[in-house]
Amino acid sequence: MIAAHDRTPLPRSFFDRPVLEAAPALLGRLLVRELPEGRIVLRLTEVEAYAGEADPGSHAYRGRTARNAVMYGPPGHAYVYFTYGMWHCLNVVCGPEGLASGILLRAGEVVEGADIARLRRPTARRDHELAKGPARLATALGVDRALDGTDLCGPEGEPLRLLAGTPAPEPLLRNGPRTGVSGEGGVHPWRYWIDGEQSVSPYRAHTPRRRTGAVRRTTTKGS
């Protein structure tokens, strides 16, 4: 069970401030997903900040597009993108409105509904692997582009919400380079996590992919 004071919604003002302040403050908070099968509650253990159009690592770096339009809207809403041809990732838009800042939710500990999360994450060997990584987190919670733009500060009963939970204790906060961000965008230590948590995803330096060897498959998928 979750204590009553932890179930307070996060006010929108929480996200209407600089993203580098909001990101570490998000650790330890609760993300609640309501599904037909039941409820999943995730305690956030790892996030990354993306600081608007000036940030080379951000999807907003090259300006507004149909895909990233939600980032330019009001704070406290979900920005969900599709990547690598297979995966979804979930962000929270941060203010001030128009700056196109956001926080990528990278990992969390399932504190309620692990059996439901496991339906979508059958390859997880342990419960702490259910949401260990941004695409795993979105998969475990059944989050896709249909939830793009969802208000995370909405009323009880909404499909996806953020509750106050218990902020991570200051001495356990850590930060370091962002994962998977190439070039100059990778230098900023804007990945934040809670020390000692098993659900925190391992750091992987960005590795540029060479086109693999000889034959490149072109159009048709073999017979």
Next chain:
DNA sequence: CTAGTGATTCCCT
């Protein structure tokens, strides 16, 4: 444990 690579599709250049 680490390093390497295929999967798969959308979106912007």
Next chain:
DNA sequence: GGGAATCACTAGC
């Protein structure tokens, strides 16, 4: 045309 805020699996140590 080709990269992408990743994952799962394999080989090798």
